Amino acid sequence: MKISLLLLIFAFTFLAFSSYSQESYELNSGWKCAPVSKIKDPGTTISKSAFTTENWQPAVVPGTVLSTMLENKQIRDPFFGMNNKLIPDIFNTGREYYTYWFVKDFEENNTSGQEVWLHLRGVNYSCDVFLNGNKLNAKTHEGMFLRQSYNVTKFIQKTGKNRLAVIVYPPDPVGNPNGGQGGDGAIARNVSHQYVAGWDWIQPIRDRNTGIWDKVIIEKTGKVNIKNPHIVTLVPGRRNPEGSQKPATIKVSAELENPTALPQKGTLQYMLDGSKVSKEVTIQPHSTIEIKLPDHILNNPKLWWPNGYGEQHLYTFKMQFVLNGKVSDTEEMNVGVREIQADWNTTTRSKQISVNGQRVFIKGGNWIISDAMLRFSDERYNAEVRFHRDMNLNLLRIWGGALTERPEFYEACDQYGILVMQDFWGSGDCNGRWVDPMKLDDQWTRRKYPDDHGLFLKSAADQIKMIRNFPSLAIWCGGNEITLPVDIMTPLRDSILPQLDGTRWFVDYSNSDDMSFNSLGGNGDGPYGIQPLDRFWNYKTWPFNSEIGSVGVGDYESLERFLPKENLIAPVYSADTKREKVDSVWQYHKYIGYEQYIDPYGKAKDARDFGKKAQLVNFDQYRALMEGFSAHMWDWYTGVIIWKTQNPWTSLRGQMYDYYLDPNACLYGLHSGSEPLHVMYNPSDTAVAIVNNTFKHQYDLMLVIDAIDMKGNSKSLGQVFVEIGPSTTRSILGIKKEIREMAKQEGVFLSLKLLNVKKETVSSNLYWLADEKGNYSGLQSIQKSQVSITSREVQKGKIAVTLANPAGGPVAFFNRLSLLDPKTKKRLLPVFYEDNYVSILPGESKTVTLEYTPNKEVSPLLSVEGWNVEEKLVKIDK
Structure with missing residues (x-):
């Protein structure tokens, strides 16, 4: 790359703005639009107030053509059932079908004589911009991630009546959504997001998210x-x-x-x-x-x-x-005042991240995007990042097939302490890492994607400036599972990032040897499906695993939000064929199998029963995943990033909460397994261990181990004072003989507690162990628990719920708390639970705090329903 091109990038002044002065406002309502096929007038005419838009339809800005069509009821919700198949795909219709004019009339007369600026923070994919009969861009703007800024002072009307008109063209090419990762891969020829042509977790977005997808802002300054x-x-x-x-x-x-x-x-x-x-x-x-x-x-x-x-x-x-x-x-x-360091750990042979000189064990999640149709909001960003805080995670990786996340996302990460690994825009699937018969071009051609390398570098420089001040941003990553083309990666790594940032580690791709030395061969990712629990403890995977995950189906109330009633059919596993029979709509929503792991709880009777039993599997999978990695921190691992913790549409795989922000038991399994100070059970060697993932030495902790049978009878298996150093894991006590004997007939509960010197519980964990045949036969016949429930509002939007289980009965097992609309009896969303899917030992009680955004018109009800607790609806005391 010639130095002149670098200078061009750094001097690309009309693109650059980061945050806005106090004198600014968004143009986020009152937009109109029309397909270009119906409008023959030029932009210089359309952008004049005299041109009538009376017959134009309302438009969603920020938004896309598809979100506008949905708002105007021209299409059905593409996230429900098979509706997405009914929407014409741009590959078949041609690009003109989704090429639209967007128009906004606004008041501004600038009587103060200030400079007036128009900022467009994101248009997909190319556009021409007109204001009051004047074209603002000399050349058609291209690039999904390239911001635009125009000084429009001389074009503002003294009458105060102004019109902005933008014609937006889709990506070119749009790619064939043929079922491959990124379809036929051609979508990657653009500097854009790749998942819109379809992936193994999402169906294609039919307009490829064409539109003014991010904020439009008017800013006024002095000279x-x-x-x-x-x-x-x-x-x-x-x-x-x-x-x-x-x-x-x-x-x-x-x-x-x-x-x-x-x-x-x-x-x-x-x-x-x-x-x-x-x-x-x-x-x-x-x-x-x-x-x-x-x-x-x-x-x-x-x-x-x-x-x-x-x-x-x-x-x-x-x-x-x-x-x-x-x-x-x-x-x-x-x-935020902090400093990020990245050093090589010679024991694990992987990078380790330090903050302010202290190494941090990475417990992360892979983040795709908040909404697949780019319907972003501050409230949704805040809720999703808060969920990750509640999982006790400390990092989110922004996957390279999506986008540079918005400043509002980073603000939430700053607030909740979530580090961010930001990928640039490339993936091994589309960009040529593998031979792939689904792809349009061969590997050699795909390795040259995108078509315009200069545009990629301009966009990268611009986006770095946009997000570089956020303390949560910790790592830059070149691409997902592949390096960017050399003439992109080299100037990005050696010139652009050092000049525009220079404070963060740049890893060339997400499973690079620079991140985690891959001594085991393969691509360094996965596994992605359900695993035996002891595998997470025994199998040594990549020392800083960027992608490993499991299942994530929600319960029945989650499923019925997007599956038609006729398709609410539980998958059925055959031990003979070792395969599941799965409904076609579940398959369309990318279901990933539970295989034989439901049956030990008893064959699922229906979809409701399947969803209920799936939560037990969910909790166990993600608790064991994080416990297994934490048990080997600093000797096997420096970090792990789960694939994936959320879905931007109604997918049936890899998620801790569904698209509608309803958490499932995965979230609370992670919440338990990722505790900073945590007591845990190794299912492979039946030893009890403690992990201290804080910077403090923990002294005078009492470890209490009890086994409880299905009738509620308890037997002590050990009690000992322990201490543990900072950022350390210790195996404390083996209980192999006792626990296997007690579990032999019908399984057993294993209760682990850490108490401080005040006898306060600082960590607790309850496992349900199978019988000698691997079945949970005791759970299938356990008696009902007569748990009592009280709830009170401790402050506006905050409720304390206490569950008390009387002595002399069984464990009140796996209770789901939900806040309901009193009329519909459906869950209010989102709600943030201090804990959920909680179990109460006989003679004990537990208080859980939940928070939500109150509605003056609704006084919610509390629902509590457990494995052996009939659903109870409880009014909340004021």
């Missing part, structure tokens, strides 16, 4: 505009979350744009934690310059830590440019 502020925090040495801190260094720069015909002299300044840092500067006419401010020493900083290790403190950062005593522009954001 100088601040763009792309860059904040770097340096935290030298090894820090602890508590106590006073040695100083941190804050390094700040920003771009200043002067669109006027005169030089502008003023002061660039920022305020942080009561301190002001400033520098006088002159910007020449019609130019943009980058200004570096003096380094600032922040004394006794409050640091930002990943979830489970410390607080997520965020400082308010305000940057201003002051011109002639007046503020020309202001940029505000939250800043």
